[in-house]
Amino acid sequence: MRFNDILGHSKALGIIGAYLEKSRFSGAYIFSGPEGIGKRMVAKIIAAQLNCTGQVDRPCGSCSCCLKIQKETHPDLHIIQNGQSQIKMEDIRGILRQANFRPYEGAVKVFIIDNAHKLNSEAANSLLKVLEEPPKDVLIILVTHKPQNIIKTVLSRCKVIKFSPLIRAQLETVLIKNYALDKATAHFLAFYAEGRLGLALRLKDTPLLQEKNKIFDSFILSAKPLDHNIMNQSKEQLQVCLNILASWFRDIYLLKCGASDKETIHLDRHSDLLKLIPRFSFKQLDDIMATLSESSLYLEKNINSKLLLHNLGAQLWKA
Ligand SMILES: [Zn+2]
Structure with a gap:
Protein backbone atom coordinates (compact mmCIF):
# COMPACT_ATOMS: atom_id res chain seq x y z
CA MET A 1 0.00 0.00 0.00
CA ARG A 2 1.93 2.99 -1.29
CA PHE A 3 1.11 6.25 -3.00
CA ASN A 4 2.00 4.49 -6.26
CA ASP A 5 -1.19 2.50 -5.84
CA ILE A 6 -3.26 5.60 -6.30
CA LEU A 7 -1.68 6.97 -9.41
CA GLY A 8 -4.24 9.19 -11.09
CA HIS A 9 -5.73 10.63 -7.91
CA SER A 10 -2.94 13.20 -7.67
CA LYS A 11 -5.31 16.17 -7.97
CA ALA A 12 -7.47 14.95 -5.08
CA LEU A 13 -4.36 14.13 -3.06
CA GLY A 14 -2.92 17.59 -3.65
CA ILE A 15 -6.11 19.20 -2.35
CA ILE A 16 -6.25 16.91 0.70
CA GLY A 17 -2.56 17.49 1.43
CA ALA A 18 -3.01 21.25 1.44
CA TYR A 19 -6.09 21.04 3.69
CA LEU A 20 -4.40 18.66 6.08
CA GLU A 21 -1.38 20.89 6.48
CA LYS A 22 -3.55 23.93 7.13
CA SER A 23 -5.77 22.13 9.62
CA ARG A 24 -2.81 20.50 11.40
CA PHE A 25 -3.97 17.07 10.33
CA SER A 26 -7.47 17.05 11.69
CA GLY A 27 -10.85 17.74 10.12
CA ALA A 28 -13.81 16.16 8.40
CA TYR A 29 -13.86 15.19 4.74
CA ILE A 30 -16.16 13.56 2.24
CA PHE A 31 -14.50 11.51 -0.47
CA SER A 32 -17.02 11.35 -3.27
CA GLY A 33 -16.90 9.70 -6.70
CA PRO A 34 -17.99 6.54 -8.57
CA GLU A 35 -17.96 3.18 -6.82
CA GLY A 36 -14.80 1.10 -6.92
CA ILE A 37 -12.28 3.77 -7.90
CA GLY A 38 -10.12 3.60 -4.77
CA LYS A 39 -11.57 6.30 -2.47
CA ARG A 40 -11.40 4.06 0.57
CA MET A 41 -7.88 2.99 -0.35
CA VAL A 42 -6.81 6.65 -0.53
CA ALA A 43 -8.35 7.21 2.90
CA LYS A 44 -6.31 4.32 4.31
CA ILE A 45 -3.15 5.54 2.63
CA ILE A 46 -3.66 8.97 4.22
CA ALA A 47 -4.12 7.26 7.60
CA ALA A 48 -0.84 5.43 6.97
CA GLN A 49 0.94 8.60 5.86
CA LEU A 50 -0.09 10.48 9.00
CA ASN A 51 0.94 7.66 11.33
CA CYS A 52 3.90 6.06 9.50
CA THR A 53 7.09 5.84 11.55
CA GLY A 54 9.35 5.51 8.50
CA GLN A 55 11.94 8.24 7.99
CA VAL A 56 11.39 8.95 4.29
CA ASP A 57 8.72 8.40 1.66
CA ARG A 58 5.76 8.19 4.00
CA PRO A 59 3.83 5.95 4.02
CA CYS A 60 6.77 3.56 3.81
CA GLY A 61 4.47 0.54 3.52
CA SER A 62 6.75 -1.57 5.71
CA CYS A 63 6.83 -0.12 9.27
CA SER A 64 4.56 -1.80 11.81
CA CYS A 65 2.13 1.10 11.65
CA CYS A 66 1.76 0.91 7.86
CA LEU A 67 1.30 -2.86 8.02
CA LYS A 68 -1.35 -2.60 10.73
CA ILE A 69 -3.23 0.06 8.79
CA GLN A 70 -3.11 -2.09 5.68
CA LYS A 71 -4.59 -5.01 7.65
CA GLU A 72 -7.01 -2.61 9.38
CA THR A 73 -5.77 -3.68 12.82
CA HIS A 74 -4.20 -0.36 13.90
CA PRO A 75 -5.79 0.92 17.15
CA ASP A 76 -5.99 4.47 15.76
CA LEU A 77 -7.77 3.48 12.56
CA HIS A 78 -11.52 2.95 12.85
CA ILE A 79 -13.46 1.85 9.80
CA ILE A 80 -17.23 1.86 9.98
CA GLN A 81 -18.87 -0.19 7.26
CA ASN A 82 -22.28 -1.69 7.24
CA GLY A 83 -22.91 -4.05 4.30
CA GLN A 84 -26.34 -3.54 2.81
CA SER A 85 -28.27 -1.95 5.62
CA GLN A 86 -28.30 1.46 7.23
CA ILE A 87 -25.50 2.81 9.40
CA LYS A 88 -27.21 3.32 12.73
CA MET A 89 -26.54 5.20 15.91
CA GLU A 90 -25.01 2.14 17.57
CA ASP A 91 -22.51 1.80 14.71
CA ILE A 92 -21.07 5.25 15.22
CA ARG A 93 -21.31 5.48 18.99
CA GLY A 94 -17.69 4.30 19.08
CA ILE A 95 -16.53 7.30 17.01
CA LEU A 96 -18.20 9.74 19.35
CA ARG A 97 -16.51 8.10 22.34
CA GLN A 98 -13.11 7.38 20.80
CA ALA A 99 -12.74 10.82 19.22
CA ASN A 100 -12.16 12.33 22.65
CA PHE A 101 -9.18 10.12 23.48
CA ARG A 102 -5.60 10.75 22.43
CA PRO A 103 -4.21 8.43 19.74
CA TYR A 104 -2.98 5.16 21.26
CA GLU A 105 -0.05 4.34 19.06
CA GLY A 106 0.16 6.81 16.21
CA ALA A 107 -0.06 10.57 15.76
CA VAL A 108 -3.59 10.94 14.37
CA LYS A 109 -6.80 8.99 14.92
CA VAL A 110 -8.50 8.30 11.60
CA PHE A 111 -12.19 7.37 11.30
CA ILE A 112 -13.39 6.16 7.93
CA ILE A 113 -17.15 5.82 7.40
CA ASP A 114 -17.56 3.73 4.26
CA ASN A 115 -20.80 4.09 2.25
CA ALA A 116 -21.60 7.16 4.35
CA HIS A 117 -24.82 7.72 2.36
CA LYS A 118 -26.23 4.84 4.43
CA LEU A 119 -26.05 6.87 7.66
CA ASN A 120 -29.59 7.09 8.96
CA SER A 121 -30.77 10.51 10.12
CA GLU A 122 -30.28 9.82 13.83
CA ALA A 123 -26.69 8.65 13.27
CA ALA A 124 -25.94 11.50 10.87
CA ASN A 125 -27.30 14.10 13.29
CA SER A 126 -25.29 12.75 16.18
CA LEU A 127 -22.12 13.21 14.12
CA LEU A 128 -22.74 16.90 13.48
CA LYS A 129 -20.90 18.19 16.53
CA VAL A 130 -17.77 16.14 15.96
CA LEU A 131 -17.79 17.04 12.25
CA GLU A 132 -18.15 20.73 13.07
CA GLU A 133 -15.18 20.78 15.38
CA PRO A 134 -13.20 17.56 15.20
CA PRO A 135 -10.94 17.23 18.23
CA LYS A 136 -7.23 17.78 17.70
CA ASP A 137 -5.50 14.80 16.04
CA VAL A 138 -8.78 13.41 14.73
CA LEU A 139 -9.48 12.97 11.04
CA ILE A 140 -12.92 11.83 9.87
CA ILE A 141 -13.39 10.67 6.31
CA LEU A 142 -16.84 9.86 4.90
CA VAL A 143 -16.57 7.77 1.75
CA THR A 144 -19.52 7.74 -0.64
CA HIS A 145 -20.63 7.26 -4.23
CA LYS A 146 -24.02 8.84 -3.48
CA PRO A 147 -23.27 12.23 -1.89
CA GLN A 148 -26.79 13.36 -2.84
CA ASN A 149 -28.12 10.97 -0.18
CA ILE A 150 -26.12 12.57 2.64
CA ILE A 151 -28.04 15.13 4.67
CA LYS A 152 -27.14 18.74 3.95
CA THR A 153 -26.08 19.55 7.49
CA VAL A 154 -23.42 16.83 7.28
CA LEU A 155 -22.30 17.88 3.79
CA SER A 156 -21.89 21.48 4.84
CA ARG A 157 -19.58 20.56 7.72
CA CYS A 158 -17.16 18.53 5.59
CA LYS A 159 -14.72 19.42 2.88
CA VAL A 160 -15.84 17.49 -0.18
CA ILE A 161 -13.08 15.97 -2.29
CA LYS A 162 -14.16 14.60 -5.68
CA PHE A 163 -12.50 11.53 -7.15
CA SER A 164 -12.65 10.35 -10.77
CA PRO A 165 -11.86 6.96 -12.31
CA LEU A 166 -8.31 6.51 -13.64
CA ILE A 167 -7.71 6.72 -17.34
CA ARG A 168 -7.87 3.08 -18.44
CA ALA A 169 -4.28 3.07 -19.70
CA GLN A 170 -3.12 4.40 -16.30
CA LEU A 171 -4.96 1.62 -14.50
CA GLU A 172 -3.42 -0.94 -16.85
CA THR A 173 0.05 0.36 -15.88
CA VAL A 174 -0.78 0.25 -12.15
CA LEU A 175 -2.02 -3.35 -12.45
CA ILE A 176 1.15 -4.44 -14.26
CA LYS A 177 3.63 -2.55 -12.06
CA ASN A 178 2.07 -2.81 -8.62
CA TYR A 179 0.11 -6.04 -8.85
CA ALA A 180 2.41 -8.02 -11.18
CA LEU A 181 -0.39 -8.88 -13.63
CA ASP A 182 0.46 -9.88 -17.19
CA LYS A 183 -0.40 -7.40 -19.91
CA ALA A 184 -3.44 -9.26 -21.28
CA THR A 185 -5.05 -9.59 -17.83
CA ALA A 186 -4.19 -6.01 -16.83
CA HIS A 187 -5.56 -4.64 -20.09
CA PHE A 188 -8.81 -6.60 -19.80
CA LEU A 189 -9.39 -5.66 -16.14
CA ALA A 190 -8.55 -1.97 -16.68
CA PHE A 191 -10.98 -1.70 -19.59
CA TYR A 192 -13.71 -3.93 -18.19
CA ALA A 193 -13.62 -2.02 -14.87
CA GLU A 194 -13.59 1.28 -16.81
CA GLY A 195 -10.65 2.64 -14.87
CA ARG A 196 -12.00 1.72 -11.42
CA LEU A 197 -9.08 0.34 -9.47
CA GLY A 198 -11.14 -1.10 -6.61
CA LEU A 199 -13.38 -3.00 -9.01
CA ALA A 200 -10.40 -4.27 -11.04
CA LEU A 201 -8.77 -5.57 -7.85
CA ARG A 202 -11.98 -7.31 -6.79
CA LEU A 203 -12.32 -8.95 -10.20
CA LYS A 204 -8.67 -10.00 -10.45
CA ASP A 205 -9.10 -12.98 -8.12
ZN1 LIG B 1 5.39 3.26 7.44
Whole structure:
Protein backbone atom coordinates (compact mmCIF):
# COMPACT_ATOMS: atom_id res chain seq x y z
CA MET A 1 0.00 0.00 0.00
CA ARG A 2 1.93 2.99 -1.29
CA PHE A 3 1.11 6.25 -3.00
CA ASN A 4 2.00 4.49 -6.26
CA ASP A 5 -1.19 2.50 -5.84
CA ILE A 6 -3.26 5.60 -6.30
CA LEU A 7 -1.68 6.97 -9.41
CA GLY A 8 -4.24 9.19 -11.09
CA HIS A 9 -5.73 10.63 -7.91
CA SER A 10 -2.94 13.20 -7.67
CA LYS A 11 -5.31 16.17 -7.97
CA ALA A 12 -7.47 14.95 -5.08
CA LEU A 13 -4.36 14.13 -3.06
CA GLY A 14 -2.92 17.59 -3.65
CA ILE A 15 -6.11 19.20 -2.35
CA ILE A 16 -6.25 16.91 0.70
CA GLY A 17 -2.56 17.49 1.43
CA ALA A 18 -3.01 21.25 1.44
CA TYR A 19 -6.09 21.04 3.69
CA LEU A 20 -4.40 18.66 6.08
CA GLU A 21 -1.38 20.89 6.48
CA LYS A 22 -3.55 23.93 7.13
CA SER A 23 -5.77 22.13 9.62
CA ARG A 24 -2.81 20.50 11.40
CA PHE A 25 -3.97 17.07 10.33
CA SER A 26 -7.47 17.05 11.69
CA GLY A 27 -10.85 17.74 10.12
CA ALA A 28 -13.81 16.16 8.40
CA TYR A 29 -13.86 15.19 4.74
CA ILE A 30 -16.16 13.56 2.24
CA PHE A 31 -14.50 11.51 -0.47
CA SER A 32 -17.02 11.35 -3.27
CA GLY A 33 -16.90 9.70 -6.70
CA PRO A 34 -17.99 6.54 -8.57
CA GLU A 35 -17.96 3.18 -6.82
CA GLY A 36 -14.80 1.10 -6.92
CA ILE A 37 -12.28 3.77 -7.90
CA GLY A 38 -10.12 3.60 -4.77
CA LYS A 39 -11.57 6.30 -2.47
CA ARG A 40 -11.40 4.06 0.57
CA MET A 41 -7.88 2.99 -0.35
CA VAL A 42 -6.81 6.65 -0.53
CA ALA A 43 -8.35 7.21 2.90
CA LYS A 44 -6.31 4.32 4.31
CA ILE A 45 -3.15 5.54 2.63
CA ILE A 46 -3.66 8.97 4.22
CA ALA A 47 -4.12 7.26 7.60
CA ALA A 48 -0.84 5.43 6.97
CA GLN A 49 0.94 8.60 5.86
CA LEU A 50 -0.09 10.48 9.00
CA ASN A 51 0.94 7.66 11.33
CA CYS A 52 3.90 6.06 9.50
CA THR A 53 7.09 5.84 11.55
CA GLY A 54 9.35 5.51 8.50
CA GLN A 55 11.94 8.24 7.99
CA VAL A 56 11.39 8.95 4.29
CA ASP A 57 8.72 8.40 1.66
CA ARG A 58 5.76 8.19 4.00
CA PRO A 59 3.83 5.95 4.02
CA CYS A 60 6.77 3.56 3.81
CA GLY A 61 4.47 0.54 3.52
CA SER A 62 6.75 -1.57 5.71
CA CYS A 63 6.83 -0.12 9.27
CA SER A 64 4.56 -1.80 11.81
CA CYS A 65 2.13 1.10 11.65
CA CYS A 66 1.76 0.91 7.86
CA LEU A 67 1.30 -2.86 8.02
CA LYS A 68 -1.35 -2.60 10.73
CA ILE A 69 -3.23 0.06 8.79
CA GLN A 70 -3.11 -2.09 5.68
CA LYS A 71 -4.59 -5.01 7.65
CA GLU A 72 -7.01 -2.61 9.38
CA THR A 73 -5.77 -3.68 12.82
CA HIS A 74 -4.20 -0.36 13.90
CA PRO A 75 -5.79 0.92 17.15
CA ASP A 76 -5.99 4.47 15.76
CA LEU A 77 -7.77 3.48 12.56
CA HIS A 78 -11.52 2.95 12.85
CA ILE A 79 -13.46 1.85 9.80
CA ILE A 80 -17.23 1.86 9.98
CA GLN A 81 -18.87 -0.19 7.26
CA ASN A 82 -22.28 -1.69 7.24
CA GLY A 83 -22.91 -4.05 4.30
CA GLN A 84 -26.34 -3.54 2.81
CA SER A 85 -28.27 -1.95 5.62
CA GLN A 86 -28.30 1.46 7.23
CA ILE A 87 -25.50 2.81 9.40
CA LYS A 88 -27.21 3.32 12.73
CA MET A 89 -26.54 5.20 15.91
CA GLU A 90 -25.01 2.14 17.57
CA ASP A 91 -22.51 1.80 14.71
CA ILE A 92 -21.07 5.25 15.22
CA ARG A 93 -21.31 5.48 18.99
CA GLY A 94 -17.69 4.30 19.08
CA ILE A 95 -16.53 7.30 17.01
CA LEU A 96 -18.20 9.74 19.35
CA ARG A 97 -16.51 8.10 22.34
CA GLN A 98 -13.11 7.38 20.80
CA ALA A 99 -12.74 10.82 19.22
CA ASN A 100 -12.16 12.33 22.65
CA PHE A 101 -9.18 10.12 23.48
CA ARG A 102 -5.60 10.75 22.43
CA PRO A 103 -4.21 8.43 19.74
CA TYR A 104 -2.98 5.16 21.26
CA GLU A 105 -0.05 4.34 19.06
CA GLY A 106 0.16 6.81 16.21
CA ALA A 107 -0.06 10.57 15.76
CA VAL A 108 -3.59 10.94 14.37
CA LYS A 109 -6.80 8.99 14.92
CA VAL A 110 -8.50 8.30 11.60
CA PHE A 111 -12.19 7.37 11.30
CA ILE A 112 -13.39 6.16 7.93
CA ILE A 113 -17.15 5.82 7.40
CA ASP A 114 -17.56 3.73 4.26
CA ASN A 115 -20.80 4.09 2.25
CA ALA A 116 -21.60 7.16 4.35
CA HIS A 117 -24.82 7.72 2.36
CA LYS A 118 -26.23 4.84 4.43
CA LEU A 119 -26.05 6.87 7.66
CA ASN A 120 -29.59 7.09 8.96
CA SER A 121 -30.77 10.51 10.12
CA GLU A 122 -30.28 9.82 13.83
CA ALA A 123 -26.69 8.65 13.27
CA ALA A 124 -25.94 11.50 10.87
CA ASN A 125 -27.30 14.10 13.29
CA SER A 126 -25.29 12.75 16.18
CA LEU A 127 -22.12 13.21 14.12
CA LEU A 128 -22.74 16.90 13.48
CA LYS A 129 -20.90 18.19 16.53
CA VAL A 130 -17.77 16.14 15.96
CA LEU A 131 -17.79 17.04 12.25
CA GLU A 132 -18.15 20.73 13.07
CA GLU A 133 -15.18 20.78 15.38
CA PRO A 134 -13.20 17.56 15.20
CA PRO A 135 -10.94 17.23 18.23
CA LYS A 136 -7.23 17.78 17.70
CA ASP A 137 -5.50 14.80 16.04
CA VAL A 138 -8.78 13.41 14.73
CA LEU A 139 -9.48 12.97 11.04
CA ILE A 140 -12.92 11.83 9.87
CA ILE A 141 -13.39 10.67 6.31
CA LEU A 142 -16.84 9.86 4.90
CA VAL A 143 -16.57 7.77 1.75
CA THR A 144 -19.52 7.74 -0.64
CA HIS A 145 -20.63 7.26 -4.23
CA LYS A 146 -24.02 8.84 -3.48
CA PRO A 147 -23.27 12.23 -1.89
CA GLN A 148 -26.79 13.36 -2.84
CA ASN A 149 -28.12 10.97 -0.18
CA ILE A 150 -26.12 12.57 2.64
CA ILE A 151 -28.04 15.13 4.67
CA LYS A 152 -27.14 18.74 3.95
CA THR A 153 -26.08 19.55 7.49
CA VAL A 154 -23.42 16.83 7.28
CA LEU A 155 -22.30 17.88 3.79
CA SER A 156 -21.89 21.48 4.84
CA ARG A 157 -19.58 20.56 7.72
CA CYS A 158 -17.16 18.53 5.59
CA LYS A 159 -14.72 19.42 2.88
CA VAL A 160 -15.84 17.49 -0.18
CA ILE A 161 -13.08 15.97 -2.29
CA LYS A 162 -14.16 14.60 -5.68
CA PHE A 163 -12.50 11.53 -7.15
CA SER A 164 -12.65 10.35 -10.77
CA PRO A 165 -11.86 6.96 -12.31
CA LEU A 166 -8.31 6.51 -13.64
CA ILE A 167 -7.71 6.72 -17.34
CA ARG A 168 -7.87 3.08 -18.44
CA ALA A 169 -4.28 3.07 -19.70
CA GLN A 170 -3.12 4.40 -16.30
CA LEU A 171 -4.96 1.62 -14.50
CA GLU A 172 -3.42 -0.94 -16.85
CA THR A 173 0.05 0.36 -15.88
CA VAL A 174 -0.78 0.25 -12.15
CA LEU A 175 -2.02 -3.35 -12.45
CA ILE A 176 1.15 -4.44 -14.26
CA LYS A 177 3.63 -2.55 -12.06
CA ASN A 178 2.07 -2.81 -8.62
CA TYR A 179 0.11 -6.04 -8.85
CA ALA A 180 2.41 -8.02 -11.18
CA LEU A 181 -0.39 -8.88 -13.63
CA ASP A 182 0.46 -9.88 -17.19
CA LYS A 183 -0.40 -7.40 -19.91
CA ALA A 184 -3.44 -9.26 -21.28
CA THR A 185 -5.05 -9.59 -17.83
CA ALA A 186 -4.19 -6.01 -16.83
CA HIS A 187 -5.56 -4.64 -20.09
CA PHE A 188 -8.81 -6.60 -19.80
CA LEU A 189 -9.39 -5.66 -16.14
CA ALA A 190 -8.55 -1.97 -16.68
CA PHE A 191 -10.98 -1.70 -19.59
CA TYR A 192 -13.71 -3.93 -18.19
CA ALA A 193 -13.62 -2.02 -14.87
CA GLU A 194 -13.59 1.28 -16.81
CA GLY A 195 -10.65 2.64 -14.87
CA ARG A 196 -12.00 1.72 -11.42
CA LEU A 197 -9.08 0.34 -9.47
CA GLY A 198 -11.14 -1.10 -6.61
CA LEU A 199 -13.38 -3.00 -9.01
CA ALA A 200 -10.40 -4.27 -11.04
CA LEU A 201 -8.77 -5.57 -7.85
CA ARG A 202 -11.98 -7.31 -6.79
CA LEU A 203 -12.32 -8.95 -10.20
CA LYS A 204 -8.67 -10.00 -10.45
CA ASP A 205 -9.10 -12.98 -8.12
CA THR A 206 -12.31 -14.21 -9.74
CA PRO A 207 -12.46 -16.62 -12.71
CA LEU A 208 -13.83 -13.77 -14.86
CA LEU A 209 -10.99 -13.91 -17.39
CA GLN A 210 -11.54 -17.64 -18.09
CA GLU A 211 -15.31 -17.21 -18.03
CA LYS A 212 -15.32 -14.43 -20.55
CA ASN A 213 -13.29 -16.53 -23.01
CA LYS A 214 -15.53 -19.52 -22.41
CA ILE A 215 -18.61 -17.43 -23.20
CA PHE A 216 -16.94 -16.09 -26.33
CA ASP A 217 -15.81 -19.52 -27.56
CA SER A 218 -19.06 -21.32 -26.95
CA PHE A 219 -21.62 -18.66 -27.58
CA ILE A 220 -20.25 -16.18 -30.08
CA LEU A 221 -17.41 -17.80 -31.99
CA SER A 222 -19.09 -21.14 -32.62
CA ALA A 223 -22.66 -19.75 -32.45
CA LYS A 224 -23.89 -22.59 -30.24
CA PRO A 225 -26.83 -22.33 -27.86
CA LEU A 226 -25.97 -21.35 -24.33
CA ASP A 227 -25.22 -24.45 -22.32
CA HIS A 228 -27.11 -25.46 -19.21
CA ASN A 229 -24.32 -24.28 -16.94
CA ILE A 230 -24.95 -20.72 -18.03
CA MET A 231 -28.74 -21.08 -18.13
CA ASN A 232 -28.85 -22.28 -14.53
CA GLN A 233 -26.74 -19.55 -13.02
CA SER A 234 -27.96 -17.10 -10.40
CA LYS A 235 -29.38 -13.73 -11.36
CA GLU A 236 -26.09 -12.01 -10.40
CA GLN A 237 -24.02 -14.42 -12.48
CA LEU A 238 -26.35 -14.01 -15.44
CA GLN A 239 -25.97 -10.25 -15.15
CA VAL A 240 -22.17 -10.68 -15.35
CA CYS A 241 -22.67 -12.97 -18.35
CA LEU A 242 -24.79 -10.31 -20.10
CA ASN A 243 -22.19 -7.63 -19.33
CA ILE A 244 -19.48 -9.84 -20.79
CA LEU A 245 -21.53 -10.51 -23.93
CA ALA A 246 -22.12 -6.77 -24.30
CA SER A 247 -18.39 -6.13 -23.99
CA TRP A 248 -17.65 -8.61 -26.80
CA PHE A 249 -20.16 -7.00 -29.15
CA ARG A 250 -18.90 -3.55 -28.19
CA ASP A 251 -15.43 -4.67 -29.33
CA ILE A 252 -16.71 -6.10 -32.63
CA TYR A 253 -18.59 -2.84 -33.26
CA LEU A 254 -15.54 -0.67 -32.51
CA LEU A 255 -13.23 -2.76 -34.69
CA LYS A 256 -15.79 -2.66 -37.50
CA CYS A 257 -15.69 1.16 -37.17
CA GLY A 258 -11.90 1.00 -37.62
CA ALA A 259 -10.90 1.67 -33.98
CA SER A 260 -7.38 0.66 -32.96
CA ASP A 261 -6.87 -2.71 -31.26
CA LYS A 262 -5.81 -0.90 -28.06
CA GLU A 263 -9.37 0.38 -27.71
CA THR A 264 -10.75 -3.14 -27.40
CA ILE A 265 -11.54 -4.67 -24.03
CA HIS A 266 -10.60 -8.18 -25.21
CA LEU A 267 -7.18 -7.41 -26.64
CA ASP A 268 -6.13 -11.01 -25.93
CA ARG A 269 -8.63 -12.22 -28.54
CA HIS A 270 -8.03 -9.51 -31.10
CA SER A 271 -7.48 -11.86 -34.05
CA ASP A 272 -10.69 -13.80 -33.31
CA LEU A 273 -12.62 -10.56 -33.06
CA LEU A 274 -11.35 -9.47 -36.46
CA LYS A 275 -12.72 -12.70 -37.99
CA LEU A 276 -16.19 -11.83 -36.73
CA ILE A 277 -16.36 -8.38 -38.30
CA PRO A 278 -17.84 -9.57 -41.64
CA ARG A 279 -20.40 -11.78 -39.89
CA PHE A 280 -22.39 -8.89 -38.42
CA SER A 281 -23.78 -5.77 -40.09
CA PHE A 282 -23.90 -2.52 -38.09
CA LYS A 283 -27.68 -2.93 -37.94
CA GLN A 284 -27.36 -6.43 -36.47
CA LEU A 285 -24.78 -5.25 -33.92
CA ASP A 286 -27.06 -2.37 -32.91
CA ASP A 287 -29.98 -4.79 -32.46
CA ILE A 288 -27.90 -7.26 -30.46
CA MET A 289 -26.59 -4.57 -28.13
CA ALA A 290 -30.10 -3.19 -27.65
CA THR A 291 -31.35 -6.71 -26.85
CA LEU A 292 -28.53 -7.22 -24.35
CA SER A 293 -29.29 -3.98 -22.59
CA GLU A 294 -33.04 -4.79 -22.53
CA SER A 295 -32.24 -8.28 -21.22
CA SER A 296 -30.26 -6.71 -18.41
CA LEU A 297 -33.26 -4.59 -17.44
CA TYR A 298 -35.63 -7.58 -17.65
CA LEU A 299 -33.30 -9.61 -15.47
CA GLU A 300 -33.37 -6.83 -12.88
CA LYS A 301 -37.16 -7.07 -12.94
CA ASN A 302 -36.99 -10.87 -12.46
CA ILE A 303 -38.44 -11.75 -15.83
CA ASN A 304 -37.87 -15.39 -16.80
CA SER A 305 -34.15 -15.52 -17.47
CA LYS A 306 -34.21 -18.78 -19.43
CA LEU A 307 -36.69 -17.42 -21.92
CA LEU A 308 -34.67 -14.26 -22.11
CA LEU A 309 -31.44 -16.09 -22.94
CA HIS A 310 -33.25 -18.31 -25.40
CA ASN A 311 -34.51 -15.24 -27.27
CA LEU A 312 -31.09 -13.68 -27.16
CA GLY A 313 -29.55 -16.87 -28.56
CA ALA A 314 -32.13 -16.98 -31.34
CA GLN A 315 -31.24 -13.45 -32.35
CA LEU A 316 -27.52 -14.23 -32.40
CA TRP A 317 -27.78 -17.40 -34.47
CA LYS A 318 -29.99 -15.58 -36.93
CA ALA A 319 -27.16 -13.09 -37.26
ZN1 LIG B 1 5.39 3.26 7.44
